[in-house]
Amino acid sequence: xxxxxxxxxxxxxxxxxxxxxxxxxxxxxxxxxxxxxxxxxxxxxxxxxxxxxxxxxxxxxxxxxxxxxxxxxxxxxxxxxxxxxxxxxxxxxxxxxxxxxxxxxxxxxxxxxxxxxxxxxxxxxxxxxxxxxxxxxxxxxxxxxxxxxxxxxxxxxxxxxxxxxxxxxxxxxxxxxxxxxxxxxxxxxxxxxxxxxxxxxxxxxxxxxxxxxxxxxxxxxxxxxxxxxxxxxxxxxxxxxxxxxxxxxxxxxxxxxxxxxxxxxxxxxxxxxxxxxxxxxxxxxxxxxxxxxxxxxxxxxxxxxxxxxxxxxxxxxxxxxxxxxxxxxxxxxxxxxxxxxxxxxxxxxxxxxxxxxxxxxxxxxxxxxxxxxxxxxxxxxxxxxxxxxxxxxxxxxxxxxxxxxxxxxxxxxxxxxxxxxxxxxxxxxxxxxx
Ligand SMILES: [Zn+2]
Numbered sequence: 175x176x177x178x179x180x181x182x183x184x185x186x187x188x189x190x191x192x193x194x195x196x197x198x199x200x201x202x203x204x205x206x207x208x209x210x211x212x213x214x215x216x217x218x219x220x221x222x223x224x225x226x227x228x229x230x231x232x233x234x235x236x237x238x239x240x241x242x243x244x245x246x247x248x249x250x251x252x253x254x255x256x257x258x259x260x261x262x263x264x265x266x267x268x269x270x271x272x273x274x275x276x277x278x279x280x281x282x283x284x285x286x287x288x289x290x291x292x293x294x295x296x297x298x299x300x301x302x303x304x305x306x307x308x309x310x311x312x313x314x315x316x317x318x319x320x321x322x323x324x325x326x327x328x329x330x331x332x333x334x335x336x337x338x339x340x341x342x343x344x345x346x347x348x349x350x351x352x353x354x355x356x357x358x359x360x361x362x363x364x365x366x367x368x369x370x371x372x373x374x375x376x377x378x379x380x381x382x383x384x385x386x387x388x389x390x391x392x393x394x395x396x397x398x399x400x401x402x403x404x405x406x407x408x409x410x411x412x413x414x415x416x417x418x419x420x421x422x423x424x425x426x427x428x429x430x431x432x433x434x435x436x437x438x439x440x441x442x443x444x445x446x447x448x449x450x451x452x453x454x455x456x457x458x459x460x461x462x463x464x465x466x467x468x469x470x471x472x473x474x475x476x477x478x479x480x481x482x483x484x485x486x487x488x489x490x491x492x493x494x495x496x497x498x499x500x501x502x503x504x505x506x507x508x509x510x511x512x513x514x515x516x517x518x519x520x521x522x523x524x525x526x527x528x529x530x531x532x533x534x535x536x537x538x539x540x541x542x543x544x545x546x547x548x549x550x551x552x553x554x555x556x557x558x559x560x561x562x563x564x565x566x567x568x569x570x571x572x573x574x575x576x577x578x579x580x581x582x583x584x585x586x587x588x589x590x591x592x593x594x595x596x597x598x599x600x601x602x603x604x605x606x607x608x
Contacts, residue, residue, distance in 0.1 A: 175201065175202070175203055175204075175571045175572065176200075176201065176202050176203075176215065176216070176217065176218040176219065177200075177201045177215075177218055177219045177220075177221060177571075178198055178199075178200050178201075178213060178215030178218040178219070178220045178221070179198060179199040179200075179201070179221050179223050179228055179536075179538075180198050180220060180221065180222055180223065180224075181196075181222045181223050181224035181225075181226075182196075182199075182223035182224070182226045182227060182228040182538065183195070183196060183226075183227050183228070183541070183552040184196070184197050184199060184209070184227075184228045184229070184528065185227065185228070185229040185230075185508065185528075185552060185553060185556060186209060186229075186230075186527060186528040186529065187229070187230055187508075187509065187512055187513050187526060187527040187528065188209075188527050188528070188529050193505050193552075193553050194227070194552040194553055196211075197209055197210055197211055198210060198211065198212065198213040198215075199228060199528060199536070200213050200215055200218060201218075201534040201568070201571050202218075202571075203534075203571055204347065204533060204534055204570040204571040205530075205531060205532065205533055205534050205571065206528055206529060206530055206531065206532050206533075206534050206536075207530060208530050209528055209529060209530060223538055225540065225541055225542040226538040226539060226540055226541060226542075226565060226566075227538070227539040227541050227549070227552045227555050227556045228528070228536055228537070228538050228539075229508070229512070229528070229536065229537060229539070229556050230290075230512045230513075230525065230526050230527055230528055230535060230536055230537075231288065231289065231290025231291065231318075231512075231525065231535040231536055231537050231567065231568070231569065232287075232288045232289045232290065232291075232470045232471070232511050232512060232515070232537070233289065233290070233291045233292075233293070233457065233458075233470075233511065233512055233514075233515025233516050233518075233519065233521075233525065233526060234284055234289045234291070234292045234293065234458070234459055234460055234468070234470045234515065235293040235407070235430045235457040235458060235459045235514075235515040235518045235519055236293055236295055236381075236409050236430045236432055236457075236458075236459025236460070236461055237280070237284070237292055237293065237294060237295065237459055237460055237461065237462075237463075237468060238294075238295050238296070238297065238298075238461065238462050239276060239277050239280035239281065239284075239292065239294045239296070239308070239312075239463075240268065240272075240273050240276045240277065240280075240296060240298045240308060241260060241276065241280075241462045241463055241464045242276040242277070242279050242280035242283070242463050242468075242592065243272065243275070243276045243279070243592050243593075243595055243596030243599060243600070244260065244264065244462075244463065244464035244596065244599070244600065245463045245464065245596075246464075247259075247464055247600055247603065248260065248462070248464035248465040249465065251439065251464070251465055252439055252440050253386075253439040253440040253441060254440075256439060256462070256464070256465060257327070259603065260462070260464055261326065261327055263602055263603070264599050264600070264602055264603070265298045265326060267598065267599045267602050268298055268304065268599065270301070270303040270304050270306070270307035271307060271595065272595045272596075272599060273296075273298065273299075273304045273305075273307040273308040273311070274307035274308065274310050274311040275311065275588070275591045275592050275595045276308075276311070276592065276595065276596075277294070277307075277308040277309075277310075277311030277312050277315075278310075278311035278312070278314050278315050278588060279311075279588050279589070279591075279592040280292075280311075280463065280468070281311065281312050281315035281316075281317040281319070282315050282317075282580060282583060282585065282588060283463075283468060284317060284468060284470075285315060285316070285317050285567050285569070285574045285575060285580065286561060286564065286567075286575060286580055287468070287469050287470065287471070287561045287564060288470070288471065288537045288539070288559070288561075288564040288567060289317070289470055290317065290318055290525065290535040290536070290537065290567060290568070290569045290574075291317070291318040291319075291320065291515065291516070291519065291521065291525055291535065292312075292317055292318070292319055292320070293320045293322060293381070293407075293430075293459065293515070293518065293519045294308070294312065294319055294320065294321050294322060295322045295324060295354045295381060295409070296308055296321060296322060296323060296324055296354065297324030297325060297326060297327070297354055298326060299323060299324065299325060299326075299337075300326065302337060302340065305321075305323060305337070305341060308321070309321055309341070309344065309349065312348075312349070313348065313349065315574075315583075316348070316569055316572065316574045316582070317348070317569060317574070318348050318521075318525065318533075318535060318569055318570065319348060319349050319350070320350045320351075320352055320379065320519040320520070320521070321341065321349060321350070321351050321352070322351075322352045322353060322354035322379065322381050323337065323338060323341055323351065323352070323353060323354060324353070324354030324355065327356070327360075330361065330362060330365060331365060332365050332368035332369055332372070333353055333355055333368075333369045333372060335372045338351065338353060338372065338376065338378075339376075342376065342378070347570055348569070348570060350378075350379075350519070350520065350521070351378060352373070352378045352379030352380060352381060352405075352519075352520070353369065353372065353373045353378060353379070353380045353381070354381050354382070355369040355370075355373075355380060355381070355382050356369075356382065356383075357369070357382025357383070357384060357408075358382075358389070358390055358392035358393040358395070358396050359382070359383070359384050359385075359386075359389065359390050359392070359393070360382075360383070361392070362392065363391070363392035363395040363396070366392045366395070366396055367395060367396060367399055367401065370396055370399070370401035370402065370406075371399075371401060373405065374401060374403075374405075377405070378405065378520070379405045379406075379407055379518075379519060379520045380405060380406055380407070381406075381407040381408075381409060381430075382407075382408060382409065383409045383410055384408045384409065384410055384411050384412070384413065384414065385410040385411070385412040385413055385436075385441040385442055386412070386413055386441070386442070387413050388413060388415070389413070389414060389415065389418050393418070397421065402422065402425050402427050403425050403426050403427065404425075404426035404427070404428070404517075404520075405520050406422075406425070406426075406427045406428070407427070407428045407429075407430060407457075407518050407519070408422065408427060408428070408429050408430070408445075409429075409430045409432070409459065410430075410431065410432065410436055410441050410442070410444075410445065411429045411431070411445035411448070412436065412441050412442025412443060412444070412445065413442055414445070414448065416448060419445070419448045419449070419452070420452055423449065423452055423453075423454045428457060428514070428517055428518035429445045429449060429454070429456050429457065429518075430456060430457045430458065430459045430515075430518055431444040431445050431446055431456040431457075431458060431459070431477055432458070432459040432460060432461035432473065433446070433458070433473055433476045433477035433480055434460070434466045434472060434473050434476045435460070435461040435462065435465055435466045436461075437476070437480065438465070438466065439465065443484075444456070444477060444480060444481070446477055446480070446481045447481060447484055450481070450502065455506065455509065455510055455514050456477065456510055456514060457510060457511075457514040457515040457517065457518035457519075458470055458473045458474055458477060458510050458511050458514070458515060459473065460472075460473050469561060470511055471511065471557060471558075471559055471560075473511075474507045474508065474510060474511045474557060475507070475557065475558075477507065477510065478502060478504070478506075478507040478557075481501070481502050482500075482501060482502055485497055485501035485502065486501075504551075504553050504554050504557045505553050507557055508553060508556060508557055512526045512527070513526040513527060514526075533570055533571075534568055534569075534570060534571040535568065535569050535570065536567075536568050537564055537566065537567050537568070538564075538565045538566040538567075539555060539556050539559045539563050539564060539565065540563050540564075540565040540578075541555040541563075543559075543562070543563045545558075545560060545563070546558060546559065546563060562578070564578075565577065565578055
């Protein structure tokens with residue numbers, strides 16, 4: 175694979191470079207070989223991408239992809255209904271085959287919407303076969319996956335590290351393994367410490383949900399043991415105090431907001447408002463397709479709008495009028511969806527920026543589309559893009575979507591298999607919508 179992308183407006187996400195610029199991108203093998211003006215690609219295939227915006231592939235840092243077949247059933251679910259129905263009822267009906275097809279269909283859907291890396295928070299793995307089947311689905315799709323192995327809620331015993339080690343042996347270019355744990359908020363201190371320690375010993379990402387109320391005392395025990403750092407990822411973070419947020423940020427911990435879902439389900443206010451004032455930033459996720467559509471750019475726009483709304487309110491309270499200056503920019507929201515997602519998943523040196531040596535994970539947005547034209551500002555065009563505007567998607571130097579069409583997959587067959595699988599699961603609700 176050798177390709178020279180010419181003519182596009184390119185958002186590299188590289189610190190010190192302009193937000194966007196007219197440069198060429200040269201891809202060789204699985205990596206970006208060069209970014210610059212008038213590159214000589216030698217025998218590379220040359221693509222004219224005039225009118226498109228090329229940027230790093232999006233990173234969906236938090237998705238329970240196994241729930242893809244539950245789409246639309248939870249559109250009005252609060253958090254308690256979600257926990258009771260998705261986890262308390264439906265999760266138990268999943269066979270390994272259901273995990274495979276949900277992961278495949280979910281991953282294809284993510285690719286279609288411009289996501290090249292997914293942080294799959296997989297907490298429906300009662301047997302190793304369930305995990306293997308989910309991974310098989312991801313690998314078939316061609317998306318880059320950080321498979322965060324979790325368990326059903328919430329066993330009061332440490333994570334099964336033999337299973338983590340078994341999965342780690344499967345790691346390769348498109349598959350990284352990490353741990354999805356209950357964490358100090360949802361497990362006893364000794365369990366939380368054991369789980370953090372297991373992840374630290376293996377140098378892998380450890381991720382946990384944190385929402386609903388004040389931080390539990392187990393957090394103090396984990397802090398005293400100095401067990402959190404850059405490979406620690408906290409999802410939501412609602413309820414954390416300013417002091418705890420600063421402690422975690424200072425240690426390099428990453429945060430993921432799933433703003434569209436958090437606001438609707440009752441998780442609490444997105445962590446964005448606590449992070450930005452101390453110079454940190456969130457990564458983004460879409461959480462569950464059962465409740466909200468898995469569109470990361472929508473998540474980015476919701477997170478941005480929600481934060482701007484808060485800032486204007488604060489300004490109004492202090493000065494009697496909304497803020498005359500923008501407090502958060504579109505470019506920041508795009509960074510949350512790329513650079514910050516890569517950092518949250520332990521891939522900061524691999525994806526999220528278009529630079530020589532980075533993995534060739536990128537997307538082309540068709541800024542000539544009726545809903546984006548005339549796109550005076552490429553950054554805004556990228557942020558405002560709908561799924562239909564994602565023209566092409568490349569992962570590790572391979573096109574996964576070209577000219578608005580997914581490559582190397584029979585989408586209709588995948589849809590049929592997903593419907594068959596989901597039918598027997600959703601039927602357990604006793605009231606499928608037909
Ligand atoms: Zn979640």
